[in-house]
Amino acid sequence: MTFLKIITYLGIFVFALAGAFKARGAKLDVFGGLVVAFVSAYGGGTLRDLLLGVKPVNWINDNLAFALVFAGTAVTFLVKDKVNNFRRTIFFTDAIGLGLFTAAGIEIALRNGTNEIYGLVMGVITATFGGLIADIFCGYPPLLLRKGELYATACAAGGIFSFSSINTLALPKILT
Amino acid sequence: MTFLKIITYLGIFVFALAGAFKARGAKLDVFGGLVVAFVSAYGGGTLRDLLLGVKPVNWINDNLAFALVFAGTAVTFLVKDKVNNFRRTIFFTDAIGLGLFTAAGIEIALRNGTNEIYGLVMGVITATFGGLIADIFCGYPPLLLRKGELYATACAAGGIFSFSSINTLALPKILT
Amino acid sequence: MTFLKIITYLGIFVFALAGAFKARGAKLDVFGGLVVAFVSAYGGGTLRDLLLGVKPVNWINDNLAFALVFAGTAVTFLVKDKVNNFRRTIFFTDAIGLGLFTAAGIEIALRNGTNEIYGLVMGVITATFGGLIADIFCGYPPLLLRKGELYATACAAGGIFSFSSINTLALPKILT
Numbered sequence: 001m002t003f004l005k006i007i008t009y010l011g012i013f014v015f016a017l018a019g020a021f022k023a024r025g026a027k028l029d030v031f032g033g034l035v036v037a038f039v040s041a042y043g044g045g046t047l048r049d050l051l052l053g054v055k056p057v058n059w060i061n062d063n064l065a066f067a068l069v070f071a072g073t074a075v076t077f078l079v080k081d082k083v084n085n086f087r088r089t090i091f092f093t094d095a096i097g098l099g100l101f102t103a104a105g106i107e108i109a110l111r112n113g114t115n116e117i118y119g120l121v122m123g124v125i126t127a128t129f130g131g132l133i134a135d136i137f138c139g140y141p142p143l144l145l146r147k148g149e150l151y152a153t154a155c156a157a158g159g160i161f162s163f164s165s166i167n168t169l170a171l172p173k174i175l176t
Numbered sequence: 177m178t179f180l181k182i183i184t185y186l187g188i189f190v191f192a193l194a195g196a197f198k199a200r201g202a203k204l205d206v207f208g209g210l211v212v213a214f215v216s217a218y219g220g221g222t223l224r225d226l227l228l229g230v231k232p233v234n235w236i237n238d239n240l241a242f243a244l245v246f247a248g249t250a251v252t253f254l255v256k257d258k259v260n261n262f263r264r265t266i267f268f269t270d271a272i273g274l275g276l277f278t279a280a281g282i283e284i285a286l287r288n289g290t291n292e293i294y295g296l297v298m299g300v301i302t303a304t305f306g307g308l309i310a311d312i313f314c315g316y317p318p319l320l321l322r323k324g325e326l327y328a329t330a331c332a333a334g335g336i337f338s339f340s341s342i343n344t345l346a347l348p349k350i351l352t
Numbered sequence: 353m354t355f356l357k358i359i360t361y362l363g364i365f366v367f368a369l370a371g372a373f374k375a376r377g378a379k380l381d382v383f384g385g386l387v388v389a390f391v392s393a394y395g396g397g398t399l400r401d402l403l404l405g406v407k408p409v410n411w412i413n414d415n416l417a418f419a420l421v422f423a424g425t426a427v428t429f430l431v432k433d434k435v436n437n438f439r440r441t442i443f444f445t446d447a448i449g450l451g452l453f454t455a456a457g458i459e460i461a462l463r464n465g466t467n468e469i470y471g472l473v474m475g476v477i478t479a480t481f482g483g484l485i486a487d488i489f490c491g492y493p494p495l496l497l498r499k500g501e502l503y504a505t506a507c508a509a510g511g512i513f514s515f516s517s518i519n520t521l522a523l524p525k526i527l528t
Contacts (some may be wrong), residue, residue, distance in 0.1 A: 023321070032321035035304075046227070051398065053407030055229030061291050088517050112221075128387075132489075139317050141491050145375070145384035197495070208497035211480075231405025233466065239466050313484075315493050 004107055010043075011100035014066050016072030018093040019134045023076075025090075026138035030077050036134050037073045041065070043130030048105055048122050052112045094131060101127040158174040180283055187276035187341030188241050192217040194269040195310045201266075202314035205324075206253050213249040213311050217241070219306030224281055224298050228288045245263075271308060277303040278335050299335055356459055360397075363452035364417050368393040368424030370445040371486045375428075377442075378490035382429045387484050389425040393417070395482030400457055400474050404464045446483060453479040454511050475511055 019040025023033035025104025042059055049057040059065045109119040128144050136140045195216025199209035218235055225233040235241045282301025285295040304320050311318040371392025375385035394411055398493025401409040411417045461471040480496050487494045 021182075028321050035321060050226055050402055051409050051412065053409075055231075055407075056288075056299065057227050061289075061294055063291070063293060066293055066297075112408075113413075115415070117415060117418055118413055121418075136312065136488065137318060137321060142489060145380050145387060146490060198503075204497050211497060226402055233403050233405075236403065237465075237470055239467070239469060242469055242473075276493075312488065313494060313497060 004104060007100045008104050009064065009068060011097050011104060013043040013068045013072055014093040015099040015101070016069040017076060018090050018097060018131065020073045020076035021090045021093070022134055022138050022140070026140070028138070030073070033077055034073045035068070036137055037069050037076075038169055039137060040130045040134040041069050041072075043133045044101055044105070044126040044132075046129065047129045048109065048126045051122070051125070052107075052109060052114070054112065098127045099129075180280060183276045185240065187273050187280060188217045188246045189248055190269040190273040191211060191277070191306055192245040193252060194266050194273060194307065195247040197266045197269070198250035198310055198314050198316070202316070204314070209213070209244055209253055210246070210249045213245050213252075215313060216310040216312070217245050217248075217308045218350065219309045220277055220281070220302040223278075223305045224285065224302045228285060228290070228298070230284075230288065239342050273307075275301045284337060296335055356456060359452045360456050361416065361420060363449050363456060364393040365420045365424055366445040366449040367482055368421040369428060370442050370449060370483065372425045372428035373442045373445070374486055374492070378492070380490070382425070385429055385454050386422070387427045388489055389421050389428075391489060392486040393421050393424075395485045396453055396457070396478040396480065397482075399481050400461065400478045403477070404461060404466070404474070406460075406464065411488070433466045449483075450479045458511060472511055 016037040019037040020033045023036040024039070025077065042065075045059070046057050049055075102123040104123075106119045106123035108126075109122035110116075114122060132142045132144050135144075179339050192213040195213040196209045198216070199212040204212065218241075221235070225231075278299040280299075282295045282299035284302075286292075288307035292300060308318045308320050311320075368389040371389040372385045374392070375388040380388065394417075397411070398409050401407075415501045454475040456475075458471045458475035460478075461474035462468075466474060484496050487496075
């Protein structure tokens with residue numbers, strides 16, 4: 001499995017967790033939680049693939065990704081913790097996911113022929129769009145737009161990581 | 177006209193009705209009602225086609241589908257009934273549409289190369305996404321996420337119908 | 353630069369302004385404002401391109417479009433005016449953008465093989481979808497659905513302009 005695949009699957013899992021916690025916080029049932037977890041985990045990469053013209057989108061027939069979302073939702077709905085404690089969990093999983101997905105999004109965009117500016121735009125879309133839609137589905141005001149600086153910082157971190165270390169460390173592994 | 181086409185057009189009409197009733201309940205004008213009816217009827221199939229990479233999406237230049245949505249909206253806005261009575265109508269049209277669209281969505285996904293798991297995912301997306309967006313457009317909390325079990329049941333019914341009877345009864349007709 | 357390009361860039365700029373003003377009115381920070389300006393300016397054309405199967409979508413690697421959205425957002429957030437005065441500005445920029453984008457959307461749809469009915473549908477989608485999503489992102493009830501007649505009128509004006517004058521005045525320039 002390439003480095004890019006590993007960070008993508010990690011990102012899918014943490015975003016599924018973040019989405020399922022959001023859904024529980026909004027008092028959705030387990031089926032609603034599964035939908036929100038899916039949207040959180042797949043939403044950003046899906047929009048990126050649609051915009052780039054990658055077809056069909058990356059996760060079609062990816063049973064591992066499906067299993068990760070399913071497992072993330074199941075874990076979340078089995079935890080007996082109080083909902084208040086979710087806030088910190090959502091914050092941390094979201095921040096980790098943002099960095100991972102920004103890096104992965106930039107990498108995939110550049111490979112599909114975007115320039116650096118639109119590579120960054122695609123990285124940000126990959127990282128933020130799933131959580132944005134999940135917020136809207138749960139009836140929350142979109143956190144991305146309220147706490148923009150926070151998101152911008154996390155994305156910038158992922159972006160710098162991508163433009164620097166991925167290219168030097170990971171590309172040799174990816175190309176082989 | 178194939179069996180698949182017939183259930184798709186039936187689904188478009190009942191979802192257009194459900195969307196237009198939702199719009200009237202939310203006190204939208206007739207133009208807003210037409211937009212919501214469109215989104216209800218076309219939304220799920222559109223997302224499925226985009227995800228599968230079917231291009232252009234199925235309804236482009238389909239004047240019959242356009243006429244059905246138009247007719248459904250016109251009927252809804254001409255009815256003089258009280259808004260309270262709409263609830264049951266929306267419930268029934270939604271339930272019928274869910275079953276029809278799940279079956280059609282699975283069928284189209286499998287033909288486009290998804291495995292069974294993602295066939296089911298595409299069936300659920302086809303059936304539920306239009307109503308979800310229509311709810312958000314009308315400012316309602318998305319019913320799909322609140323009454324998940326209900327939707328899951330209707331989709332499962334459509335799915336079982338699809339995996340069993342379509343394959344035995346309808347495929348011969350479709351293939352000819 | 354063709355006539356079609358010019359009205360598209362004009363539309364992008366005025367919709368970016370309208371989006372950024374909406375975001376300021378909703379008390380979003382400058383990063384949130386940039387996201388909403390992007391969605392306002394790019395949203396409608398993006399959905400049209402996805403539906404028509406144009407890939408990748410028109411604005412990928414279009415640095416001028418990016419600069420216009422960036423400039424529109426910067427101008428909006430530097431203005432020291434009171435938020436109340438924004439209403440009229442949003443109204444006028446929206447109305448101008450609607451006419452421009454309806455005309456451009458119809459033109460692009462017809463070139464991509466839609467019939468007249470779906471050309472008009474695509475024109476309306478191009479003109480209205482960005483503002484609709486921007487409203488939802490800002491937590492406003494979608495204005496399109498509340499003031500449908502207003503939007504319908506502006507779109508109709510753009511449509512009539514498109515079907516009449518573009519074809520006689522502009523097409524010769526576009527084709528050369």
